[in-house]
Structure formats: C-alpha cells, structure tokens
Amino acid sequence: MYSWPATQSINTSTLHGKGAAKRKEKNALSYPVLDYGTVTAATLLSDAEGRLEWTSVSQKPSHDAAFLKAGKSVTVFPATRPAPSKVPQMTIHQRAEQGAHFLRTFAPDIDIAAELMRKELTDDAKIVQEYETFDPYVGNQLETVACSDSTHLVFPMGELNRDLNLSPLITSPDGEATLRPCAQSIHTFDTPIRQITASQFSEEKGSYLAIRTFGPTSLLELKTVGSTPRITELASVSSTDTGGKQVVDVKIAPLEAILVNQDGAVYKCNLAEGKTILVRQGEATEDSDSFWRLESAEHSDSCMLMSKSGIKELDFRAVDSSLALYTAISNDILTSVEDYRADEMIRVCTTSQVVWLDRRNAARPLLAFKHGRVFDRTLQTRTIRFGNGHLTMLSSRKNGLLTVYDVSHAQTGMAFAQTHPYCLRTPVGGELQTGRNFFRHPLAQPNAPVTLFSLSELGSIRASQLSWGNAGEPTFNWSEDVGRLHDQSAQLKEDFGSFGEAEPKTVDMSSVYAQISQTYREESDLDAAAAAESLYDLVEKAPSYWQDLNDPVEHMLTSYDVLFRSGDEPSPSRRADFLTESVFNSKRGYRALLQGRVSSESLAKDAQWNHSISDVLHHFDPDMSLDARQLSESLRRFDLQPTADRSPQSLRRESEAREQLVLDLTLAQHVYSSRPFAKGDSLESMTQTLSLDGEPPPMSFGYLHPIPKEENEADEGDKEEMIPLSVRLLLKDWDIGTKPKDFAYIDPYSDQPQEPEPIPRPPAPEERPAVQKPHIIVQQPPPIVSTQPTRSWMSQDIHPASQPTVISTELGGASQDMMASTQILPGAFGGRPVAKKKVAKKRLGGF
Template sequence: MSIVNRLRPSKTTTIFPATRPPPDLPVKSTILQSAERGENFIRTYLPDVDVPAELIRDELSQDAKITEGFKRFNPYMGNLLHPIVVHEQAFLAFPMGELNSDLNISPFHDSGDEIIFKPSAHPIRTFDTPIQQIVTTVPGTQTAYLAVRTFGETSFIGVDATRSTPYLSEVAALSHQDTGGRAVVDVVLSETPFSSLVVNDFGSVYRCSIADGDQIVDLIHPAAEAKGEVQQISFWRLARGTEGTNYLLASEHSLSQIDTRTNESIELFSLTGTGVVTSVENQGADNIVKLCNTNQLVWIDARFARRPLLAYKHGRQHDRYLEARTSPSLSSVTLITSRSNSMVTLYDVSRTEGQPIHINAPSYCFFSSDDASVSYTGSTLFRHPLHENTDAFSLIQLTERGSLYKVDLSVSEDGADTFGVSWNADVKEFERKPLHVFEPPYAEQAFVETDMSTAYDHIFCLHEQERKQREDENADAVYDLLEALPTFWQGLDVPIEHVLTTYDAVLRAGDEPTQTSRADFLTEGVINSTRGYRALKQGRLSPNVLVKGSSWHQNLTATLQRLDPTFPDDARSGAEAFKRYDLAENPDRSVQSLRYEKEAREQLTLDLALSADIFSSQPFSRASNEGPALEDLTKTLSLASEPPAVDFGYLQPKAISRYGREETDESEASMGVRSLLKDWQIGTDPEEYVFVDYYDRRASTPQTTQRTNPIQAVEIPLGMQLQRPPTILAASAVPPRPPELGRRIVAQSQPDLGGLPTRAYGFGSQNALSSQLQTQSSQEYMMSTQVLPGVHGGRPTVPKVMKKRVGGF
C-alpha cells in the first residue's frame, strides 16, 4: 500500500450515550488528616477497639502509595470492549451503569442496504462487582464463548446467537481460591472445544476446561517464585499461539511460549534496556507475533524468536497502556492505541512468503476524538462479516463514562460508513437524562414512608420477653449476691484505691457480667431487675450493710438535692415521688403500658438509691504525729515563724522530677503554701471555718479560727526565763520619733492593744508598760519587722547625693 492509498479516518460518531456521571473530584487531604478522621470514626463507632494511630497512618500511607501507582498503571484492568461474531451474526459486548457491573450485549442488524447497530438500553446480566475485562472467542468459530473478569471471580459464558436477543448460559467460574489465592490479570479463550487459560498477578498460568460436565482447573505453568526465584512483577499478558496448544506469556521484560501438552515453557525473547512490554498480539498464520513496549514495536517470528524481524521505534511518550492491533481488513496495517489518550499510530509492514519483511510506508497518526486527552477503558477494531467493502473497518472505543465512539477507516476518500446507528426510545432517554454528579446528603432528601411496626414489636415485645426470661434465669444469682454483700470488704484480695458507690459494690460482689462497658454505672447486672427492687424495699440493699466494713462513708443526698431540688430525702421512696412523671391518664392505655411505666419507675428508684452513698476501703490519713498542744507550745517558745508541714487526708500527691519523670522524695510544700494552710486542720468543718486576713486594716479584730477540737491554752510557769533577756537602756535623751508609715497591723502572738494609749518607745529605762505586757504574753512588745510593700519595704528614702561638677565644659 502506497502513501496515496493509506487509511483515512472519518468523523467521530457517538453510537452509545454515557451511562455514568463524571468522576468525583478527589478530596485534598494529607495522610495525617485522613488518619485523624479514621481515629475519630473508630472511637465513635468502635469504642472498645484499640487501634494504634501509627498503624492507621501506616495503612493509609501504603494505600496512598498503591493508589498513586494505579494511577500510572493498573495491571488488573483489561480491555472492556469486545465484538462477538458467530457465523453472520455480530454483537458488541461492553459494561454499562454507574458501577460498571452491568453487561450489555447489543446486536448488529443487516437491513439489506446497510449494517445497523441497535444498542440496548438494558443490561443482559449484572455482576456483583465491577467488570475488569471482557474476552470473546475469535470470529469464525462454531460456538461463541464470553469470559467476563470481575473483582470477585471470572465467569465463562456460552452465547446462543440464534435468537434476536442472545441467550447466556454459564459454563464455568473461577474464584481466587482456584488460582492460588491471587487475582487474575488476563484471560484467553481457545477456539474449540471450550478451554481457557488464565494468569494471576504472580505469573502462574492455570487451564480451565470441562470434562464430563465437571470443571477442571490445572496449574500448567508455576510462578517464578515457586521455582525458587524472587520476582515482584504484576504485569502478565496471555496470547494465543498456533494449533490451539501453544500460548504466549509476556511479562515486563520477556516473552515465553507455553506448550499445554507438556506443560513446559520456553523463553522466546528477552527485552533489554529501559523499555517495558505493554502488549502482545495473537500469533498469526504467518507465525509473526507483534510485541509492543514503551520504546518500540517489534515483529517476531515465533520460529526464530531470538532474532526479531523488525523493531520500529514509535516515538510515543512513556505509556504502559500502549496496545498493538492488526487491522481486520488489511493484514499489513498495525495500529497502536492507548487508554491514556486518543492518539492512534498506524504502521504498514508486510512480508511475502520467502521474502524479508518490508515497510510499505512511513508511519502516520490521527486522533480518534476532538479531545486528545480523553481516557478510554476499551477499544476494538471491528468489521462486520456482511460488509462488502473489504478495505474499510471501524475503530470503536469505550470511554470512562460508558459512551461508545466510532471512527471509520477506509482507503477511499469518499468511503461510506461501515455501519449505521439506530437508537430506540430508551437509549434516547439516556442521552436526554442528565447524569448528576455527587451532591451533599441534604440535596438527596426524599419523602419515604416506612412501616416500623416490626421494629416496635421487636423493642416492646420480643425485648421484654427476653428480659423477663433473663430475670427468671438469674433469680438464684440475685439471692447469692444478697448473701455475699455483707462480707464484701472481707472478700477483697487487693484494697481498692478509689471510692465506690453502693452500686459499684453490689456489682463487684456478684459474678462478672456478660455485658461489658467502659464504666461500671453503665454496666447492667443481675441486680437490675424486679427482684433487685424488691430487695431494696426490704432493706437488704441498705447502705448500712456496707458501712460496717468500710473505712469511710458519705451520703450524697444533700449534694444531689442541691443539683435537683426534687430529689427525695430517702431514695428508696422515690418510686412514689416519681409518679409525677407518669403519662397522662387515658382510659385507652393498655395494661402492658402501665406495667412498663411502673417497672421503669422502680428501676429509676433502684439506680438512684444505689448511687446515693459512697464508700472507701482506705481511711483518711491523720495529721502529723505531733499533737496540736505541742505544736502551739513550740510556736510560743520559738521566735521563728516557720509554718508546719502540710498534711494530706485522702489523696496523697506524688512528686515527680521535672527532667527525669521519676518519683522523688521531695514532697515538702513551699513556704507560701504552708503559710496559707497553717491554720487549717484535717477534719475541720468547712461550714464553721473563718478565714482571717491579717493584712487588712479595715477588718475587725482578728478572731481565732474555730477548730473541730478546741485546744487547751498552754500555761507557762512564771519562773520560765525568756529566750532573750530584756535590753537595758541608758537614761539618755530620747531620739526623735520615727515617721509614721502607712502599714497594716500584723497579727502575731501579741495581745490586742486596741485599748492601750499610744506611746513612743525609745531608748531608756524599762517603762511601766513592759510589766503589763509580761503578764499577758511571754514575749515583750516591740516594733514589727514585717516587710511592707514598696520599693524600700516602708523605710524612708534617702535623697540621692548630687555630684559636684568639677572643671569647665
């Protein structure tokens, strides 16, 4: 074929409308954000499942890596468009629908003048998972078989083309268990009788056949890993050889021939360099195999595969979806198509018998769509067997949205269409009906009426019957629990460090409940029953049963009444108080409804009664070993005013090193904390405690802090000598009185001097007031040394001495 007679494409025609909406826009989020959403989901819906955050991030990172790799090349995705030709009947098989799981088989009809394609708007079969590959037998066979590979399994279907609508009958099916637990990546069908070869993503080849009505699956070519080699190649493609016994297996860098009679394989060709094999075509009658890789298109004679006949560099960009096909009308023409774009490259290469291979014309290309970047999921070269023009054929391509495009290729410039298209009303409705993109949930609101009687029967009938049955079965467990409750504290192996309510103690006294929860008050036990409420009314669940063995007990009724003034004084009588929450009286109410209401009121009373008291198995710590009288005596005899150490009652703090994060023995509180807490004693009633601010001048005379146990005053013998003898002052002139400073009266151990006359104390002999003070206190009255606020602590400031300027400027 010369350059003048090269194939010319026609205009692109839509022969089937789109059935899927545009793909959703990807959500832009980081791995960390996705991991946080995953953690929130698990905590919300699976609170008992503890999944480390690192595991979630690792799984999401691995998933993102695999997804990014599938965007570049998906080895599991095959061709989704294939013609079925039986005698003079022809059909087109392709997936449709939003999920790509509906199989559509549309027929071609011969009207006498032309071939007409009449697509069907309804699928002939629906699979559970999306379709990944469609393969049919070669044209001219007596019986047509169809192989449909999905995510779940591979189905082999017989096609009866004698009817207007094809009849499908399943012949065999392969699951992942039949192929070594691995997913299938390619399928090829034999001509006759039925037989199929499949290859999984490890490179293991299996043969599926039918014998005496039974399905037989044999391993005819094990994977390289099973032979002792380590390979991680997921690209594997199969092709038919000659005589129905030889098959071709292509990997990323090699081509092998498998003989199904001996189950042996021979490597025919090995690819060197950076190129990767993308497709292999069935071996033709002239024994030529066309192998396409990312760099060039190679013609190989299967009889002498070590030395290829021709390698043609196609000049296409690195694309792992490149696929070579031979024209059904002109055997010398080879087309390269891709799923990534609409560019089609044509090569006119042929070989006559006994002659070397010859390039008839330089390669050329065209675009099958106005949009060069459109992606396809399937393509095929089709020529109807009744078409008169033997030099024309059609390129049919399936887009990602499910629409079919046709481009006619012919040598003549004014070549007619290879076939026409006729749509019925249902197909035209597909074209008119807009395909909605993803919308938020609130945009999908619709009026739906549902009968919930079955759910209500399950809740109010079956649930109550099961609850009554459980109560009868647990009757003995309730009685055993009531007998074991008085000895609850003696039966503890390890002391409990936190406080318990009555319900906590009752729950721990019985057997381990079958229903688990994150908190005891949410866990339902055998005591939550009618027998439990009856035991409460009889006093067998009284807090007095547990008071005897506990180290500390407190009733929370007063606190609960502050939170809810309607809380009853006696929680056991709450059933009568809670009647105000009953439903309005109605003569039409059933006896069952009244019984439900009464039981709910009793269970609420039981829950509140068992939560009104708290107990502790650990007593409160006593104050320091030194008695209060000895402590006051020490303060009196000492001039130092250092406050005592801080004592803790129930909660014992633990000092932790700031840098080592280890517990230390330094538990002594600071001076400020001890000064604030020096007047507080463990056991003091908070209602009677009075705080005195000794720094407030406007306050009244300081009052003694009221204590739980009044301390006896310690009398000091008259003969006891003071720690420091009084100073003997000389009878000299009294210096001037120091200026009066605005300071507060400091309350110490001195007596109240509010009624004494104001007098300046200075150097001199002992005044008359000293004897009066000595009778009231063991310390002499003198000026306070308390540090006052200000720059110099209340002392008068001395003016700064100015320097005299010496010299000139």
C-alpha cells in the first residue's frame, strides 16, 4: 500500500531512565498536516501509462466541482424550557464568600469553623467552574431510530428535561423528510436526560434505545403497533452496577449495551438477560477529568475507548486485551472518534486538528487538517456519503458553524483531500446546542439531501437541508397541540429558582421618606440650639490650639481640622475627620465666619508653617473669591429659577446648602503644620564639599523624613550611617527648595570638560551674618570612592597568588555594607570576590 513520505524517530530521552520509564520508547511518526498557506506532502506515483509523476496530497479542485450548500433554517419544534438564569461573573473567592455569608445569615445555629466552611465552598466553586467550561457527563440528546415501517426523532422535552418524545419522520420518494412532532411525551424519567443512543435497525434484532439520566441508564426496546410507537424497558443500569461510579457514555451493539464509567471501566449489559459484567478495569488518575467516550464496532466483540489523551481498541474475547490506536500530541486533547465502516477510515478530532486513520495500519495516520478553531472540547465529526465521496462534518455544541472536509481513498490506498475545507453556517438561535443529528433515510439515494436537526438547551429544534444544489426548506406539520405548545413557549420566563416565586408588590414610601426628612430637620434645629455654647467655646479655643498641642501632628491640617480638634475631638484623631460633622457646620458657624471671629491669621499665628491653596481652587473656578460674602454671592448663579410654586422649605434648603458650601470652601483654603520645613545649610554643605577626605555632606530633609526599620534603628550619633554613601553622593548637589526643572546636571565622567551652569540657590536667611563664599572651579569630575585606585582588592585574578595580598589600610572601610554598587568595576568578575579554590585532599597510604 502506498503512503505519503514520513519520518520515524525514537525519543531516546526515556531510554536512560530507571524502572518503567526506561522501558518506554516513544515513536515519533510524522504525517501530512494540511493547513492554509502551507506546503503539502507530495510523492511520485505511476500514471495510466506507467510513468512516474508528482502527486500532491491536496488535489486542485476542478472548475465544475460541486460544493455542499445549506438551506434556510426553520424551527420544527417549539421550546419547552425557560431560559436559565444568568449568574453574574464572579471569581472562586467571591463565590465562596457569598456562600459563607448565606450560611451565616440563614443558618446561624450551624457550628462550623469559618476556615472549613470557606475551604469546602472554594472546592465546590472550582468544580462548578470546571463543569461550566466543559461537562464530561453531557452527551448527544438528539437521535433518530428506525423501525420496520417508520422512523422517529427521539429527544427530551419539558421544563425538567426528563420527558422522552418520539416524533415520526415521513420520507418522500425523492428523499426529503417531513417531521410530524408530537406534543405529548411517551415516557417520563425520574431525573433529567443526559444522553440518548439508538441502535442500527435490523429486521432480525429490532430497535433499541439507551437513555442515560442523572440516575440510572435505561435500556429500552422500541416497537410500533400500527402507527403508534411502544417502548418496553429491558434493563436499568445504576451506579451500583458500575462500581459505584457514574456512567459517562453508552453505546448499543447488537443485543448488548456497552457502558463506561468516570474511571474508564467498561461494562457490558445483555439486553435479553439484563445482567451487567465488567470487561475492563478502570485507570483513574489524579489528572483524569472523567472524560471517556465509546465507539461501537460492527461486532459486539470489540469497541474503541477514548480518553482525552489516547484511543484504544478493546477486544472482549480476552481479558484486558487492548491495542493503542492513536496518542494525542503534547498540549492537545481528544474530543471525539468516529469509526466509519464505508471507507475503512477512522476520524479522530482533537482541539487543534482532524486526523484520518486507516484501520489496517492505525499506528500511522494518513493525513490531518488543522481546523483553526479556538480551544473547544465539544468538537465532533460526522461522516456522510454524498455521491461517490464521503464528506466529514466538523461541528461544535457552542455554535452553528459546520466545516466540510472531503477526504477519500484512491485506488492506490492513499488518502487525498479532494477540495479545500469550506464552512457552512446553520443558524442555531444563539443557544448552546445539546444535540445534533444528520438524517437521511437508509434507502434514499446518495445524492439525496440531508436534513440537519439541532436541539437547543431550551428544548427547541431547528432544521436545515444540506444538498449539492439549491437547498430547499425543511417541511413539518404541526398539530393543534403543538401550536398551543408554541404559544406557551412565548410566555416562558427566565428561571430564577425559589426567588421567582416572590409576588411583585408596589408600596408608596414617599410619606415615610417625607416624615424621616422632617424629623431629621427638626432634630437638627434642636441640636443646633443646644450646641450654641459649645460653638462659642470652640471659637475662643481655636487660636490657642497650637499652644495647647502636646504631641506634634504627623500630617497637615486645614482650618476645619483645627476647629474640629479644638472642641471635644474624638480620641484618637484620624486623617478623615474632615468628613465628620461638627457644631461649626451650622448657621451660627456661618455667621461667626462672616463676622471674622474665625480667620486664617488667628489660626496661623502659632503654627510652625502655613500655606494658602487658593491658587488650586482658582484653577477649578476662576471666579472664586477668598472673601466669604463675595463667594456666597458668586454661588447664587447656581440657584434654581424662582417660580411661584416654590415652597418656603425649598428656598430655605437652597440657602442652607449654599452657606454650607461657602463654609467648606473657605475653611479649606489654608493648610497648617506643627512642624516647619527644614532649610539646607549652604555654608555647612560648602565646607563639606571643600573637605579633603572627599566625603559628601550629610543628607538634610525638608518636611518628609525617612523612618528607620526596627532592625535598622540607630543611635543619635549613627543617623548619618542610615543614608548610604552612594545616595548621599548622588544627592549632594541638590538643595532643598530648588525646583526640579531648574536643576542642571553635569556628568562628572565626561571626557570633555563642561562649564558648570549656575544652579539657583534659595536666599540665605536674613538673621545669619553674611559670609563670603569662596569661588569654586570645577575642572574635573568629583572624586568617587569606588573609583579610587584600589583595584588590587576590588578584583582578583582567576588563579590567586601563593602569597596573600595585603589590603591597603589608608582608605577607610566601606560605608555601606548592604547597598549594591551601581557601577561596573574592573576585573573578570566585576569586583565580586572569587571563591577560594578547594584544597585537594592528599591520599594517605603505603605498604
């Protein structure tokens, strides 16, 4: 059999290990992976005349090549379930906190430790979030089953999704299907339906259904009496029959049902006897996510088992007999497997590509296509015969996009891509799809159209036709009962659970709010009258606030802060006290401000530093005045228009609001501090600069001072050691009060001498005697401690000398032990000490 060129290599990284890891030899076999814009595989093949010619895996489509088309999508069955409630997006921590708050509120008697409660709720939120991303227990819920004289569409319905519906499909002679939906269900289960699987029709063996629910899995036999379907339950497989684990997938083979649980254990159930036996042990691991899928074979002696990382073929005739068919590449997850017997090829879908395998040599993939979709674990393939070819449809539960691949075998046994992949869009209404089925009657011609049925999470079914030519519109016949069901679906509302049982009521609360507002104003007037004496005492104490202050305040205060702290201030005081209402926020306080009893001059008399920020306020409002009366008049332009229907209470509230705004703005214009701003001593700095030892002057700070850590606290004499030498060296030219934009930096390491620019200095205080400053000429860069000629101890040779090097003691020790150098030092290791060479031990011995 011919094949495309490939390379095979063995990963030898695992051959040098110990134990089981040493025996694992990974064969890396390459195969053609087709993608848009890439060079495909090619080989030499013999033509009809026996000559060799180049043949590519991707065939160039001819001009008359036919492409599949999708027709109009119509709703053939109405919705029967309300839309699920939209849970707001929250993190796992927020969900856990919300759950803990719910338990503490509605079950306060439960004595559970807070840490244990939070841990359990966090674990539960993680599981819920994982299932919202991908639920391995959800299977296909839309299937067609054929009987001797009829075909039915099987799907769940009802608000709880536990009612089984069988609606007949009538096929015309030209192959078009007509659905006659039924409004009543044929059977109701105890729990919601999660998967529906049907068997292949056979006159001798009959028709069977497997319905997997949240509880047991029911195996049913379908028969028709006249035109009415009848189902009979043959067996019920519960979790006790599958090792105490939930079933995640089920397939029906001739006269037997094959099941796999969440640990990967495979069971067989005889439909006639109803007995369940274990045929393969599970292999649950820590990284397993309960994702297992089955693919039934033509005979009941074998099947395919797929996990997220590989596919195995099981042989039930021997104990634990399995053959590895395919292993996913790194960072790739398997999503579905399809065994299509018509062309003897297996379709494997992963999160990145679709792979075609030959059953005769499954270890060597034929070719693959990169589908280019986002990471999606719900991708599935379904192959349908159209004409002489077999088209593979790639679909997802999250959208209605179909990708068509035309890959088939040639006479040489090689697989070819007849056309480039193309997409079909089938509208699905925006809901999540819980089921999809491609239906064509088994006796119809290969060129007959295919009807695509899609089941949404709301229970509605949409249908569209797929055909070579102009696709038509699917036909359906609704009865009166289905019409009423359609009218009821329009009234379905979002399901809020127990919160949806609340009855809406409207209560007029305007009278309550009016009474509360009136009561508050009356109480405020009484409190203002009672606090008149306190206000007068506060005005008298405010100017002497700085004299009575025992401990200096670490931050700055406004005029309002000074007035607030002059009264009965709370202990301890906080920086957010300006948000607290005081007795000064009243009409009497506003009058005291207008009368000049509270002024910035009186408050700043004993303060160490004060400043006016009126320029900042003028930036926001250029018309703002410093005088309280003028400010009040300027704010009148924001008053409401005077009308005849305005009440006196409205005018009063407007006047009070304007007065309070004037009071707040006026008391916020000046800032005070109990600590003065320190000024640099220019004479002392100049003396330090001219000193011979080259040490930079000590650091001086203005208002903000560094606070040493507890482990670095020093005595009064060691304060200078707190500031490293490198920091003092960089900031020695900086003077307190100098504007940053006026600072001129001169590079001391420049090769060309630069003339220093005059640096503006703050004027010296008047009380100091005038001292003539010496003229300083900067002709060379200032001395740097780390650049003095002490290279002998700053770097070492790779091979140290036999005699120890004596370190010079003329230069003092380093002034900073914990500060890394900011300059690269000469030497092989940049000044870092070289580790001492280990002394080899002498061997002692003799005869």
